Amino acid sequence: MVTNPYCSVQLAEDHKSVVLLDQRRLPNLKEYRNFYSASEVAEAIREMVVRGAPAIGVAAGFGIAVEAHRLLNLRDFEGYRKELEMACDLLERSRPTAVNLSWVVQRIRKLLSQEYNSQESLERAIMKEASLISSEDVAVNYSIAKIGNQLIPHRANILHLCNTGALATVDWGTALGVIRMGHIAGKEIHVWVCETRPRLQGAKLTTWELQQQNIPMTLIVDSAAGYLMQMKKVDLCLVGADRVASNGDTANKIGTYTMACLARLHHIPFYIVTPLSSIDANIISGDEIQIEERLSDEILRPSGESLVASETTSVYNPAFDITPACFISGFVTEVGILQPPFTLQVLARLKKEYASRTIT
Numbered sequence: 001m002v003t004n005p006y007c008s009v010q011l012a013e014d015h016k017s018v019v020l021l022d023q024r025r026l027p028n029l030k031e032y033r034n035f036y037s038a039s040e041v042a043e044a045i046r047e048m049v050v051r052g053a054p055a056i057g058v059a060a061g062f063g064i065a066v067e068a069h070r071l072l073n074l075r076d077f078e079g080y081r082k083e084l085e086m087a088c089d090l091l092e093r094s095r096p097t098a099v100n101l102s103w104v105v106q107r108i109r110k111l112l113s114q115e116y117n118s119q120e121s122l123e124r125a126i127m128k129e130a131s132l133i134s135s136e137d138v139a140v141n142y143s144i145a146k147i148g149n150q151l152i153p154h155r156a157n158i159l160h161l162c163n164t165g166a167l168a169t170v171d172w173g174t175a176l177g178v179i180r181m182g183h184i185a186g187k188e189i190h191v192w193v194c195e196t197r198p199r200l201q202g203a204k205l206t207t208w209e210l211q212q213q214n215i216p217m218t219l220i221v222d223s224a225a226g227y228l229m230q231m232k233k234v235d236l237c238l239v240g241a242d243r244v245a246s247n248g249d250t251a252n253k254i255g256t257y258t259m260a261c262l263a264r265l266h267h268i269p270f271y272i273v274t275p276l277s278s279i280d281a282n283i284i285s286g287d288e289i290q291i292e293e294r295l296s297d298e299i300l301r302p303s304g305e306s307l308v309a310s311e312t313t314s315v316y317n318p319a320f321d322i323t324p325a326c327f328i329s330g331f332v333t334e335v336g337i338l339q340p341p342f343t344l345q346v347l348a349r350l351k352k353e354y355a356s357r358t359i360t
């Protein structure tokens, strides 16, 4: 059950579209839009209508479900499966860094190779799996928030980068979910919100989410983070993750590595807040994580306004960076505050431990 008065990603009741809150329009406009095919959802992910590792994963799952509904009149089961395989490929390729896209698509792709007595029964199975992935996200994030709350001292000043709230997930969020839980617990916290150039997820989205929850915050330029630490105005850094390697190296929004280095220099705890599902135990280190490079215009024309440099200026726009595990104090997850390595065996045990908790 989604507790927020807004939802970043959901399946329309008639199963004909994925309903996305267009995050490019916030904070000035709260606009929901419908996307009626896998290709429309893939475009929405690429254009960051929906963004945030868990949210884009759930959007991809619903995108395949909507495609399965749209193609039902294709009375050719093998052709139907092939079309859905292509939909999986398209959505999996929509953004390269967050691991959530690939594990969600893999979970649904598995269904395509199973036996069903009709296209309708396969479509129902895909709908069910995509909806399960969405509801799992809410429960996992709630567990993360409860566990992470123990890290938050009373009257803490917390530094946060990008947006990791309900907008980046289905509900609660990851790092912002921990912050929300600390606020609910009466810890009187304050959040330093890094604007997060170039797409300004902090300025546009995190300020909006914190204002919805009446959580005290102050917006800063990203380059002020070090000064605030030097002035002893930061007690804790909490950020999200797009992909964690088995050795703990973490891909997250560009600027995370800088923040982690400064936190280490100033002896400030620096935590990655992430579901186990964002840990990719198939890769050994951050060297194997592909960093998405986005268009020059995101830097040349912030928020689509006028040019801040000449059109011919050479631009480099990596959307993420890699923070080595040695700069990370710990990983706040749904089963506890963990340390690497996260081998396939360890991850499987942790996921089983969480599943047994939610059943009992």
Ligand SMILES: CSC[C@H]1O[C@H](OP(=O)(O)O)[C@H](O)[C@@H]1O
Pocket: 051, 052, 053, 054, 162, 163, 164, 165, 168, 169, 173, 174, 175, 201, 239, 240, 241, 242, 252, 253, 254, 319
């Ligand atoms: C809760 S994960 C959010 C994660 O995703 C963001 O990237 P983007 O806004 O480009 O999707 C950022 O890395 C956040 O930490």
